[in-house]
Amino acid sequence: MIGRASILTYGCQMNEADSSDIAVALRDAGYSLTASWEAADLVVMNTCAIREKAEDRIKGTLGQLRAVRARRPWLVVGVMGCMAAQSSEYLEQEADFVIPPVQAARLREVLAGLPPPPGLGEEAGDLPPLQMEQETDFKRYLPIIRGCNYRCTFCVVPNTRGPEANEPAELLLAETERMSEAGVLEITLLGQTVNAYQHGDWDFARLLDTMARRHPHVAFRFLTSHPRDFTPQVIEAMASNANVMPYLHLPLQSGSDSVLRRMKRLYTMAQYESIVSAVRDAVPDVALSTDVICGFPGETEEDFQLTLDAMRRLRYDSAFMFYYSERPGTPAVKLGEKVPIAARKERLARLIELQKSIQLEVNQREVDREQRCLVERVSKRDPEIMLARTPGNKSLLLRAPQATIGSWQRVQVQRADSFTLYGERVGA
């Protein structure tokens, strides 16, 4: 071991998947990985630029790292992820190396060129190891597309991650095979627009269906679907394979056609709703989640009411809700009148309130049902309570031995609140 390294991961599942690759590169370079980033010789920040708030948090940590460096001048700080794609004097000053997502493979070269940290101050093995979300041996992410070809006017991702690059299907099938043989229980296919996948004769529906049929004992999920690319074949692949989990994340963004148009989302509310009806008809227990932005430039109170109406009609199982954050270099910067920040926040609060009450009703319908859940980890508050995930991707707490982690359990749901189900184990 030449030193200790830590990885701080922010943002989306794609970053979590990328952090696994970063971890492999760090280990190959001779570092041991620790969760105590304050005590590491090398810290890699895998950053997110999607909203200003994300960037502010990361800048706060970079400030703390500056203080660490004052005590331990050999500390090396690397910035990767989406912030690293936006030229910034600030980052050049704070970091020893900056690698944007499209050049992630450069990390190994950079590591090879670093001077080894001076001797080990602390005993090896005395720091808590880095437990990566991604690295459980039973749950994995598999990126199938990197980058994005859409140009949603609010979104920084096309700038930070570049245009779409699709992984060859043969490679993905081989990787799935390896994971399945290694005993992985759940694989989540990832892409900014995962269902736009296209490589040779392979489209997303064919890829998903093939994987699901070849590995009937592996559960498959996928994130994130764009409504524009949602085909009947994808619905068919979901409906005909019991191991494709009945869960669909389908970002809506706004319930107003005029806002959708200015966001360049390329669908209307009616088109979106017809996809949802088709999915719900074909996959009766499907859980649906979404992303919504309020306070997009030019959004009127009437537009916002249309979003609230849409949420009432669609009754999502969960929703990620944000107020609009202006991102430098995105087309929306030059669009329409800005909604004052206080109004954006106030709309968001109303939206969250509404969704919370809908979720309570939706979750309560699950009470008394039996579900097969994947036990993921010990809950935060009680070592005898485990956190599991339902097929519909809901968090479920149950009393069970820690030995059940990484196994499927049959659970009877006993009660539910807006964000969590509570159940009892009835068998394996």
Ligand code: SAH
């Ligand atoms: N297709 C991507 C979307 C990435 S961003 C995916 O894989 O999920 C995730 C969500 O963040 C978007 O769906 C959108 O709702 C929200 N978002 C993106 N840019 C934003 C901005 N400038 N302000 C507020 N929310 C934003």
Ligand code: F3S
């Ligand atoms: Fe962003 Fe739209 Fe692509 S939200 S990631 S530009 S589909």
